Amino acid sequence: MFLAYATAAGRTFLDRALYLPKEWNEDADRCAGAGAGIPAEREFATKPEPAKGMITRALDGGMPARWVTGDAVYGQHSGLRKALE
DSSP: OEEEEEETTEEEEEEEOOOOOHHHHTOHHHHHSTTOOOOTTOOOOOTHHHHHHHHHHHHHTTOOOSOOOOOHHHHTOHHHHHHHO
16 A cells, blocks of 8 residues: 655655455464565554554645545545544
8 A cells, every 4th residue: 555645746655554455464374474574463454544544644744735535445434534534
């Protein structure tokens, strides 16, 4: 997942987060194997949860924003919508 910022003058990436499907997160061998390096204590989170964290960090860091876009996964999450309001 990534957070990008766009203006008429250009665009840039601001932040990123690893999203793991629930099945992967529950498979300790898969997370530890093949050099994945995913910490055992990592808990499952739906996509809107880390998105909220990335947006919060950007805003707390002084990044101005008038609007946010995302697909239906994010728009249907009432907690993310409330946080944006």
